[in-house]
Amino acid sequence: MQKTKFSQILKKFGINISHRRPRPTEEEKTFSQSEILVSKTDVRGVITYVNAQFIEISGYSQNELLEQPHSITRHPKMPKIIFKVLWDNLKSGQEVNAFVVNLAKDGSYYWVFANVTPSFDASNKIIGFHSTRRRPNKKGLTAVIALYDKLRQYEIIGGIKESEIVLKNFLEKEEVSYEKFVFNLQYS
Numbered sequence: 001m002q003k004t005k006f007s008q009i010l011k012k013f014g015i016n017i018s019h020r021r022p023r024p025t026e027e028e029k030t031f032s033q034s035e036i037l038v039s040k041t042d043v044r045g046v047i048t049y050v051n052a053q054f055i056e057i058s059g060y061s062q063n064e065l066l067e068q069p070h071s072i073t074r075h076p077k078m079p080k081i082i083f084k085v086l087w088d089n090l091k092s093g094q095e096v097n098a099f100v101v102n103l104a105k106d107g108s109y110y111w112v113f114a115n116v117t118p119s120f121d122a123s124n125k126i127i128g129f130h131s132t133r134r135r136p137n138k139k140g141l142t143a144v145i146a147l148y149d150k151l152r153q154y155e156i157i158g159g160i161k162e163s164e165i166v167l168k169n170f171l172e173k174e175e176v177s178y179e180k181f182v183f184n185l186q187y188s
């Protein structure tokens, strides 16, 4: 009932949520090193473009993805703080790299290494965003999964403020910036 009302409010703002959230399973999907999964959004994060590879792994049709908020592929194992880092960077006009686990329509999951960039018009105004996802480095994923589990635990206890502190302390201890941390995991 509440969900229906919420989706009606979003519809008034031009955001159309017409799906039910899939129940996550333990089944993992992978893709080859030569594949690139692409999506584009408007400034609100509403999907405006998906390539064939993204459609294929997501399990949705192109029509089911277009005009939906990108959180349609959000997996509950993703910490909120990672999306905050993503949006903070994007809104300040910077690109960001992130390891993301996504939820497919059938409940399975797939890990990606995403490079997300803002697109600008000629007057330097942000007009949308673009995500290019590659197969993640398997060795790097072990460290990412351990970190994300910890971040989510702290989010359950103390919300995003708590996980932000945990992430900051973790990076300080490792003596790296967030960008360097993810880059090292993917490329070393």
Ligand SMILES: Cc1cc2nc3c(=O)[nH]c(=O)nc-3n(C[C@H](O)[C@H](O)[C@H](O)COP(=O)(O)O)c2cc1C
Residues within 6 Å of the ligand: 039, 040, 041, 045, 069, 070, 071, 072, 073, 074, 075, 078, 083, 090, 100, 101, 102, 116, 129, 130, 131
């Ligand atoms: C270009 C672009 C691509 C995105 N790709 C994903 C994605 O693949 N998976 C995902 O969960 N969120 C993605 N997001 C972030 C979502 O917009 C959203 O912030 C996130 O799913 C968290 O949703 P929530 O704020 O409703 O919890 C993307 C955002 C942008 C701008």
